[in-house]
Amino acid sequence: MKTVELSGVCKAFGKKQILHDVDLGIESGEIFGLLGPSGCGKTTTVKIIAGILSPEKGSVKVLGRSMPDLKIMGRMGYMAQAAALYPSLTAYENLSFFGKIYGLKGSELAERIDHAAGIVGLGDELKEAVSAYSGGMMQRLSLAIALLPDPDVLLLDEPTVGIDPVLRAEIWQELRKLADGGSTILITTHVMDEAVKCGRLAMMREGRVTAEGTPEELINRSGKNNIEEAFIYYGSGEHESQSDSGQNNQSAKA
Amino acid sequence: MRVRAIAGRIINQLRHDKRTMALVLAAPLIVLTLVYFVFQTNGQTFTVSVINAPKDMVSEMKSNDDYDITVRHDSKKDAVGAVRNGEAEAAVSADKDCSRVKIYLDGSNASDAKVIRAVIEQSAAAVVRDNAKDAVHDLKKTMAKNPAAPDIDIEMSEPDITAKYIYGSEDGSFLDSYGAPLIGAIIFFFVFLIAGINFLNERKGGTLERILSTPAKRSEIIAGYVLGFGALAVVQTIVLTLFVVYVLGMTMEGSIAAVLLINILTAVAALTLGMLLSTLASSEFQMMQFIPLVILPQIFLCGLFRLSGGWDIAGHFMPLYYTADALTAVMVKGLGYSDIALDAVVLAGCAVLFMALNAGFLKRQRAI
Numbered sequence: 001m002k003t004v005e006l007s008g009v010c011k012a013f014g015k016k017q018i019l020h021d022v023d024l025g026i027e028s029g030e031i032f033g034l035l036g037p038s039g040c041g042k043t044t045t046v047k048i049i050a051g052i053l054s055p056e057k058g059s060v061k062v063l064g065r066s067m068p069d070l071k072i073m074g075r076m077g078y079m080a081q082a083a084a085l086y087p088s089l090t091a092y093e094n095l096s097f098f099g100k101i102y103g104l105k106g107s108e109l110a111e112r113i114d115h116a117a118g119i120v121g122l123g124d125e126l127k128e129a130v131s132a133y134s135g136g137m138m139q140r141l142s143l144a145i146a147l148l149p150d151p152d153v154l155l156l157d158e159p160t161v162g163i164d165p166v167l168r169a170e171i172w173q174e175l176r177k178l179a180d181g182g183s184t185i186l187i188t189t190h191v192m193d194e195a196v197k198c199g200r201l202a203m204m205r206e207g208r209v210t211a212e213g214t215p216e217e218l219i220n221r222s223g224k225n226n227i228e229e230a231f232i233y234y235g236s237g238e239h240e241s242q243s244d245s246g247q248n249n250q251s252a253k254a
Numbered sequence: 255m256r257v258r259a260i261a262g263r264i265i266n267q268l269r270h271d272k273r274t275m276a277l278v279l280a281a282p283l284i285v286l287t288l289v290y291f292v293f294q295t296n297g298q299t300f301t302v303s304v305i306n307a308p309k310d311m312v313s314e315m316k317s318n319d320d321y322d323i324t325v326r327h328d329s330k331k332d333a334v335g336a337v338r339n340g341e342a343e344a345a346v347s348a349d350k351d352c353s354r355v356k357i358y359l360d361g362s363n364a365s366d367a368k369v370i371r372a373v374i375e376q377s378a379a380a381v382v383r384d385n386a387k388d389a390v391h392d393l394k395k396t397m398a399k400n401p402a403a404p405d406i407d408i409e410m411s412e413p414d415i416t417a418k419y420i421y422g423s424e425d426g427s428f429l430d431s432y433g434a435p436l437i438g439a440i441i442f443f444f445v446f447l448i449a450g451i452n453f454l455n456e457r458k459g460g461t462l463e464r465i466l467s468t469p470a471k472r473s474e475i476i477a478g479y480v481l482g483f484g485a486l487a488v489v490q491t492i493v494l495t496l497f498v499v500y501v502l503g504m505t506m507e508g509s510i511a512a513v514l515l516i517n518i519l520t521a522v523a524a525l526t527l528g529m530l531l532s533t534l535a536s537s538e539f540q541m542m543q544f545i546p547l548v549i550l551p552q553i554f555l556c557g558l559f560r561l562s563g564g565w566d567i568a569g570h571f572m573p574l575y576y577t578a579d580a581l582t583a584v585m586v587k588g589l590g591y592s593d594i595a596l597d598a599v600v601l602a603g604c605a606v607l608f609m610a611l612n613a614g615f616l617k618r619q620r621a622i
Contacts (some may be wrong), residue, residue, distance in 0.1 A: 040284040052467050053619075071469070075470045078467040083460070084459060084464045085461065086263065086459075091265070093266055097259055097262075100256065100259035105255070171264075
């Protein structure tokens with residue numbers, strides 16, 4: 001059984017169609033990367049999996065149940081692209097609030113906060129108001145909140161933007177540990193050296209999944225030398241005009 | 255549990271935002287103090303410059319019960335000059351029997367001018383009345399000396415006016431009659447705005463989405479808001495009520511518990527309306543734009559002002575009308591719970607309606 005399963009998902013905002021017939025399957029214990037140029041529908045896909053957006057068509061199942069499902073949502077961690085924090089509260093108060101929303105309390109809550117803050121390298125800064133935080137610190141705090149429920153499914157929308165390479169390596173190490181422990185991780189990213197760390201990748205373009213496979217498979221299939229070239233190949237529509245050369249090349253817009 | 259977490263978070267946010275808290279708690283006190291002093295007309299001092307007037311009339315003016323009248327004597331030219339440069343509020347010239355009185359008024363403050371004019375006219379009328387009495391008295395005496403004259407019995411009777419105050423008192427201040435609805439309006443205004451902006455930031459900042467990605471129910475989110483801002487309303491009500499009663503000396507006839515009940519219901523209606531309208535706003539400034547649309551008409555129509563025909567009916571469609579009605583009933587008239595039951599039910603009904611609409615809006619975002 002797949003942990004996350006999307007089939008035939010369509011989503012529109014007003015007249016603008018964002019997702020066309022998206023199919024995705026993510027196995028348990030996998031770090032799955034979602035790649036694609038800005039505006040291709042990555043964030044919308046993640047939000048639909050998180051249960052905060054409902055698709056017009058298609059089915060979304062997480063851990064075998066149709067989303068949105070409150071029980072399943074208690075076992076998921078979600079980190080949005082924007083930090084989504086309360087700037088007037090301290091970092092600790094932010095953690096404590098979301099912990100309580102996840103149903104944690106007492107010593108368990110304190111332990112979970114310590115653990116999650118440790119992973120992202122926040123210590124004494126927890127007592128400071130978030131409004132005094134740098135962009136990178138907010139990002140780390142936001143990630144810590146997503147880790148609070150000890151999630152079986154972790155959805156991370158560009159989690160490492162603004163985080164320095166040393167800490168990024170540590171976070172990846174931690175993510176791999178979580179995956180080894182059976183957690184399923186979906187991550188969207190623009191950073192290519194992160195993409196190759198994913199077990200499998202899906203490339204998206206204009207609301208469609210254009211390719212899926214391990215990083216090596218994608219590089220080989222595209223006939224390119226590295227993942228960055230493969231990203232450009234699948235993200236620009238180049239492969240479409242090649243596979244169907246009779247079509248006008250105009251569809252190849254950046 | 256989650257409801258308490260959300261309420262606690264809101265209280266924490268308010269606690270950290272010292273400036274907003276100062277605004278919520280101190281600004282209404284300043285406004286009410288201003289209202290108290292600005293509209294206080296009794297015991298005011300006016301200066302009247304007398305060009306010439308009978309002694310009786312001058313002493314009549316000086317002995318006015320409601321206002322302190324200072325009298326100075328000037329030539330006509332100086333008197334008019336004194337009014338012109340603000341040294342005196344009025345100048346007066348009357349002939350010996352007060353049959354002709356000429357008043358020069360500084361009309362730049364219309365209500366002051368009205369008051370002084372009334373004082374002077376009353377004084378003149380009193381002199382005329384006394385003179386008439388004396389004249390009748392003299393006439394009677396003359397006739398008594400001359401029995402040949404027919405016996406004419408002239409009886410002058412003064413009208414006997416007694417005023418009885420059912421609510422308030424003769425020396426009641428502006429605040430006694432307007433304070434109660436004002437407190438309701440202040441609570442509605444602040445809770446509407448702060449809750450609306452808080453919820454707007456929650457939507458814009460992505461934290462609402464984040465909460466919706468957790469097992470929190472929509473009803474728990476709304477209930478958390480009600481609890482958190484309800485606590486704010488309780489604190490504000492207690493501070494405001496104690497201030498107007500003990501510092502400004504406003505009469506407080508009924509029970510403070512009834513006042514709290516009404517103000518909490520008002521706050522819940524205001525905060526749920528604020529949350530609802532915040533979905534139509536895309537910035538804090540756009541939230542402010544609801545003040546002339548939502549707040550001001552309610553203040554005009556809630557019963558704070560005497561309305562011309564038909565408009566009082568429009569007031570019945572405003573939540574604040576029921577707040578003002580109930581607070582006046584409790585604070586000024588000293589009525590009990592049974593007399594404010596209808597108001598409380600209407601306010602609670604508004605709150606429930608707004609909550610349901612909010613839940614509907616949240617449902618558009620997440621299906622469960």
